[in-house]
Amino acid sequence: MNVAFDNPAHAPAPALRQMALGAVFGLDNLSHAIALATLVFAGGMAAGASLGATIFLIAAIVGTGSLLMRPCFVGPVYSNVQNVTIAVLIPLVFVIGTLEIDDEARILKVLILLGSTAILTGVIMLVISVFDLGRFVRLMPYSVTAGYLAASGALLIRSALYLVCAGRDCSPTALLSGQSALPPLPILTVGFAVALWGLVRLSRNFGLPIGIVVGIAGFHLIVQMAGIPVAQIREAGLLPQAGMGTVLWPTELPPISMLDPGLLLANWPVVGAAVLISVFGAMLNMTGAELALRHDIDTRRELARAGLVNICTGTIGSSVTYISGSTTTSAAILGARGRIAPLTTCILLAISAIFIGQIYAVVPTFVSAGLLMFFGAAILDNWILARRHQHRRSDWLLSIAIVAVALTIQMPAAVALGILAASMIFAVSYGRLPVLRSSSDLLSRRSTVDRGLTQSRFLDTHGSDVAVVSLQGFLFFGSVTQLSNHIRTLLERTPPVRTVILDFGRVSRLDGAAILALRKLDILASRKGAKVILCEMNRHVDREVRRGLLTGETSSFERVETCDAALEAAEEEILSDLPPRQSRKTP
Numbered sequence: 001m002n003v004a005f006d007n008p009a010h011a012p013a014p015a016l017r018q019m020a021l022g023a024v025f026g027l028d029n030l031s032h033a034i035a036l037a038t039l040v041f042a043g044g045m046a047a048g049a050s051l052g053a054t055i056f057l058i059a060a061i062v063g064t065g066s067l068l069m070r071p072c073f074v075g076p077v078y079s080n081v082q083n084v085t086i087a088v089l090i091p092l093v094f095v096i097g098t099l100e101i102d103d104e105a106r107i108l109k110v111l112i113l114l115g116s117t118a119i120l121t122g123v124i125m126l127v128i129s130v131f132d133l134g135r136f137v138r139l140m141p142y143s144v145t146a147g148y149l150a151a152s153g154a155l156l157i158r159s160a161l162y163l164v165c166a167g168r169d170c171s172p173t174a175l176l177s178g179q180s181a182l183p184p185l186p187i188l189t190v191g192f193a194v195a196l197w198g199l200v201r202l203s204r205n206f207g208l209p210i211g212i213v214v215g216i217a218g219f220h221l222i223v224q225m226a227g228i229p230v231a232q233i234r235e236a237g238l239l240p241q242a243g244m245g246t247v248l249w250p251t252e253l254p255p256i257s258m259l260d261p262g263l264l265l266a267n268w269p270v271v272g273a274a275v276l277i278s279v280f281g282a283m284l285n286m287t288g289a290e291l292a293l294r295h296d297i298d299t300r301r302e303l304a305r306a307g308l309v310n311i312c313t314g315t316i317g318s319s320v321t322y323i324s325g326s327t328t329t330s331a332a333i334l335g336a337r338g339r340i341a342p343l344t345t346c347i348l349l350a351i352s353a354i355f356i357g358q359i360y361a362v363v364p365t366f367v368s369a370g371l372l373m374f375f376g377a378a379i380l381d382n383w384i385l386a387r388r389h390q391h392r393r394s395d396w397l398l399s400i401a402i403v404a405v406a407l408t409i410q411m412p413a414a415v416a417l418g419i420l421a422a423s424m425i426f427a428v429s430y431g432r433l434p435v436l437r438s439s440s441d442l443l444s445r446r447s448t449v450d451r452g453l454t455q456s457r458f459l460d461t462h463g464s465d466v467a468v469v470s471l472q473g474f475l476f477f478g479s480v481t482q483l484s485n486h487i488r489t490l491l492e493r494t495p496p497v498r499t500v501i502l503d504f505g506r507v508s509r510l511d512g513a514a515i516l517a518l519r520k521l522d523i524l525a526s527r528k529g530a531k532v533i534l535c536e537m538n539r540h541v542d543r544e545v546r547r548g549l550l551t552g553e554t555s556s557f558e559r560v561e562t563c564d565a566a567l568e569a570a571e572e573e574i575l576s577d578l579p580p581r582q583s584r585k586t587p
Contacts, residue, residue, distance in 0.1 A: 021076075021336045022344025025327060027209045029080050029345060030352045031371055033057050034360060036086055036319075038240075038368035040110060042163050043097050046240065048107035050360045052317075055111070056081045057353040059318035061346045063309050067323075068339055068346070074295045076331040076341045078324045079309070083375050084152035084281045085320040088274040088411045089117060090159045092267055109263075111317030116264050117271055118314030118321070121278045125307030129300045134283065141425050143395035144418040145284065146383040147402030148277045151414055153379025154403050160372040164189045164237075164365065185237050185366055192370030197377065205334050208374075212367065219364045238364055269412035276415060278320045282306055288325025292332040326378075427478035435479045436486055437470040437506060441497075442574075447567035455575055462577075465498040466570045468563075472506035477513030484517045491521075491528045498530055499570045503563050505536035515548035518557070525556040532556055533570065535563040 037052035063079030086093075096109050128134055164185045192215055199207035223233060233239050264271050282303070290297050306322045313321060331341060352359060384399055398421055406414035442463030451459065467490045473479065490497045525532050534557060537545060545559065560566045 015340055018336060018338065018340035019344045021331065021334055022341035023348055024206070024209050024334075025078060025331060025336075025341065026345040026348030026352070027212065028327065029060050029078075029349055030057070030359070031209075031212045031367075032080060032375075033060065034356075034363055035368045035371040035375070036081060036083070037360075038363075038365070039090065039159055039163055039372055040086060040093055040114070041107065044103050045097055045106050045110065047103055048110070049240070050357045051107070052111075053360060054353045054356050055313075055316055055318045057349045057356070058316065059309075059313040059321045061349050061353075062313055063306075063321045063323075064342050064346055066305055066309055068342055073339060074293055075338050076328060076336040077289060077293070078327040078331065078342060078345070079306075079321055080324050080327065081319050081321045082278065082281060082324070083156055083372075083379065084149060085117065085121075085274050085278045086114075087152040087155040087159065087376070088277055089113060089270060089319075090155065091410065092270050094162075112263060113267075113271075114319040115314040115317040117274050117278075118310045118318055120264065120271065121275045121320045122307040122310030122314060124275055124279060125282065125303045125310065128279070129303040129307060132300055134299045134303065140280065140418075141395070141422050143391065143398045144402065144422045144425075145280050146387065147399035147418060148280060148414070149284070150380050150383040150399055151403045151406035151411065152277060152281075153376040153383070154407055155411070156376030156379065157373050158376075158407065160189065160193075160369045160376065161186070163372070164369045185369075188238070188364075188366035189369040189373060192366050193373035193377065196370065196374040200374075200378075205330055212371070215367045215370075216363060219367070220362065238366065240361055240363075240365065270410070273411045273415040274320075277411075278322070282322040285323045285325035289323050289328045292325070292329035427476075433473060433479065435471055435473050435475060435482045437472040437503075438468075439470070439486065440468045442466045442468075442567075442571065445567065447564050447571055449568050449571065451571070455578070458578055459571060459574060462574050465495075465574060466501065466567075467497045467499070468501045468503065468567070470503040470506065474508050475510035475514035477511065480510075480514045480517040483514075484521060487521050487532075488524060491524055491530055496528055496530065499573065500525070500530065500532045501563060501566045501570060502532060502534050503536050504534060504538070504541050505563065507541055508538070509540050510544055515544060518545075519548065522556055530556065531558060531573075533558045533560060533566040535560050535566040 033053045033056035034049075036056060037049045041047070041049040041052050060078075060080040064077075067073060067077045067079060068075075092113060093110055096106055096113065099106060099109070101109075192211075195215070196208060196211045199211040201207070203210070219238075223230075230239070234241050283299070286297050286299060286302055302323070310320055310322075336342075380403075384396075384403065388396055402414045402418050402421075405417050442459050442465075445468050446459070467487075469483075469486065469490075471483065475483065487500055490500060521532065534545060537559070542559075558569075560569065
C-alpha cells in the first residue's frame, strides 16, 4: 500500500485517500467503543453492552462533529470517550453489578453513574473556561499528573484481567495446565494484546486496525475450519452469549433525570477522582494535539466546547469525552488533512451504531479484553516507562508510587497522595527561591539625613551594629526558614547587631507560619536586647502584622512607614552614644 501511494501514477485522489484514512480511524473508534462497553457491561449486565457501545459511538460523533463545525477548524482532530475516566470508575461499576436488583436496573444505574460523572466534568470544564482557571490546573507537577494517567492504564489492565478471569482460575498453574480443549481465555487475551503491541511497533499507524481485523477474521476462520459449534464457543466465553447486548434505551425515563446527586454524593471520592483526572487528561491531550497539528489550540474555547459536549452526551449515559491526542497524532502523521477524514469517521460510526448489535455478537471476548489490555499498557508505557530518562528519579518514583497506591488501595487514595505530593513539591520548590533580596548595614546604606563629619565617622565605626535586610516574594512556611536562620545568625554573632531593619517593600504577602517565625525572632531579639524595625509594609502585610500582635509595648518589634525613617531612627540611636554637641544633625 505504501509503495503504491509513493508512486504518483498509482496514487489515489486526495479525497479518496482522506476517506480511506477516515475509515481506518472509524474502525479504531468502533473497536475502542466495543472494548469499553464490554468492560463496563460485564457479567450480569452484559445485555447492556451494545447499548453502551452505541452511546459511546454517539458521544464520539458529537465530540468530533462539534470540532468539525468550527469555522476555524484545523484538522484532523478527533474526540472520543476516554479510557481514563472509565478506568477510575470501574470498581464502582463492579459494585453496582453485585446489587440485588434486576439486570436492567443495574444497567440503568451504571448509565446514571457514567452520565452524571460526564455532566459534572462538563460543568467543571465550563467553570475553568469562564474564569480562565486553566493556568492553575497546569500548576499540578508533571510527575503527579503522569502518575494519575499511568494509574488509569494500570487499572485498565487489571480490569481486562478481571473481565476474562471472572469465574475462572487464572493462577499460573491452571493457565499452563492446558486441561481445556479450547485455549484458555486469559491466555488468548494476553496473547492478542502482545500481538497488537508487536504490530503497532512494526507499523505505528496501521498496526492496530490491522491487528483487530486479523484477530476477528482469523478467529472465525479457524473456528469454521475446525468445525467447532458456535454454541460451544459461546459457552467457553470466547464469544458473547446469545441475547447479550439486546437491551434498548429505557424510553420511560427522561434523559435529564439521569443526573443523580445522591449517587454522586454517596461515592464522591471515586467520582471526584474521575472528574479530576478527566480534566487533567483533557488538558494534556490538547497539548498533544497542538504538537501534532503544529497549531495553537485556544484552551478556554476548547474546554468550553468539551464541557458542553459532556453535558449533552452525559444526559444519555455516556462517559467523559474530549480530544484524543493519540488519534489526532496518528491522523496527522498519516497525512490526514481538513474535514474529509473526520467526517468519514463520523459517518462510519453512525452506520456502526445502527448495526452495533450484530457487530458486537461477532467480536470475540479476547479481542475486546486484549484491546483494553493493550490500551492500558500503552498508557502505562507512555507516561511511565518511555519517559524514564526524561525526568528526575524522584519524579519518576513519585509517579510509580501513585500507580502502586491506585492498584493496592483505591484511586481516591492515589489522588490524595498526588495532591499532598504536589503541595510538598510546590512548598519545597518555592521555598528554595531566595526570600532575602539583600543584606547590608550602615556602611553601605544610610538615611537621607545629612550628617557631619564626626557623626559620619562614628556611624562608619559602628555601622555593623545595624543590619538592613531586604525581603522579597511571599513569606510562607516554606520560605520563612531562610529569614529566620539569617536573622538568628545576626543576633547571635559576636558582637551581635543592635538593630535589625526588615524591608518589606518587595514582599507581597505572608502567612501564619511567617507570623509564627517572626514571633520566635521577637523572643530572641528581646533576650539579646536588640530591636527589630519593620518598614515598607503593604496593607496586606501590615494587617497580618497587626493581627499577629507583633508590635506593642512588650515587643521588640517596631513599625515605621518607610525604611528611610527606620534608618534615621537606627542612626540616631547609635549617635546617642556621642557627646550631645557631636551628636547633633548637620543642616
